[in-house]
Amino acid sequence: MKRFDLNLLYTLDAxxxxxxxxxAAEMLNLSAPAMSHALARLRDVTGDPLLVRAGRRLVPTPRAMTMIEEARDVVERASAILAPGIDDGRWSSAKREFAVIAPDELSTTYGARLLGAIRAKMxxxxxxxxxxxxxxxxxLRQGAVDVEIGAIGKLPPEMRVEVLRKQQAVVVVHRSHExxxxxxxLTRYIKADHVCQAPHDGLDQLVERALAGAGVSRNSVLRVATSYAALAAASQSPLVATVQDSMVQAVAKNLGLVSVPFPLGLEPLHVGQVWHPRADLDPQHVWLRTCIRTVLGRR
Incomplete structure (x- = not known):
């Protein structure tokens, strides 16, 4: 497909x-020779003289008259397309399904609250x-997912990331536990029977590294997929669970659980939201990220 220099339409319109x-040259911040050269290129492209002399003036040919009207429409439409966006608020009433990747425990604990926050304005x-x-x-790159929430690891350089909270590990048992x-x-911790999470869980990996650094290991008798499942297991047995403190704050009391500090010093786990820069200025996406920050973030 042959491509034309659309700047020539601005030349004709000016x-x-x-x-x-x-x-016209002054209007486009060009020199007079540059403007004359642009008009000459326009004549070559169209095969029409476009401007002819009438005394001391240049007047448009019939083809130019037709082109001038069409060029004006194109220039106005292009200017509207390229103008900075104006937030007229209509985005808040539009229908939209947000797709968010999140660990199961966050979905279980905060999913309904997050939806309520989003729908307060949308x-x-x-x-x-x-x-x-x-x-x-x-x-994220393809727009199939709006935001991914989880432990922050190595990310592609173009991704945007915002830390929401720093999670600490706590030990959780049923309130009747000895x-x-x-x-x-540490001795009492490693002698207990433990319910642990899947090996790929970020917090579980931190716990294992800390124990290995101390030269000990825990007796894992049950392994589950999520921290919420670990809490559920601990609520129905003498098993010990080690989970992030945010889960304890959200659900432990209702399950009859209590928490005590982890017996070793442990670096915090950074949890954040990640998105692609294509959505930086999308007002609906900005609202989604605001709601995630409000519901999941920690001041």
Whole structure:
């Protein structure tokens, strides 16, 4: 497909408005020779003289008259397309389904609250919370997913990331457990039977590294997929669970659980939201990120 220099339409439109080569050049911040050269290129492209002399003036040919009207429409439409966006608020009433990748425990604990926050300003919005199956940035790049929430690891350089909270590990047992009445020590911790999470869980990996650094290991008798499942197991047995403190704050009391500090110093786990820069200025996406920050973030 042959491509034309669309700047030539601006040249013709400026001449029609200014009435002379010199005035049109000033309008476009060009020199008079550059303007004359642009008009010459326009004549070559169209095969029409476009401007002919009538005394001391240049007047448009019939073909030029037709082109001037069409060029004006194209220039006005292009200017409207390229103008900075104006937030007229209409985005808030539009229908939209947000797709967010989040760990199961966040979906279980905060999903309904997040939807409520989103619909406070976007009443026609829906929310699809999807499990984290792999570290695949292509879903964000292609727009199939709006935001991914989780432990912040190595990311492609173009991705945007915002830290929402720093999670600490805490030890959780049922309120009837004998460890509730004792001071939690490393010896008592490793002698207990533990419910642990899937090996790929970020917090579980931190715990394992800390224990290995101390030259000890825990007795894992049950392994589950999520921290919420670990809490559920601990609520129905003498098993010990080690989970992020945010989960304890959200659900532990209702499950009859209590928490004590982890017996070793442990670096915090940074949890954040990740998105592609294509959505930086989308007002609906900005609102989604604001709601995620409000519901999941920690001041």
């Amino acid at each position: 001449f029609a408005k200014a009435g002379s080569v010199k005035a 009443p026609n919005a829906t929310l699809s919370l999807r499990p984290a199956v792999s570290a695949d940035a292509d879903r 460890l509730v009445r004792q001071r939690m020590t």
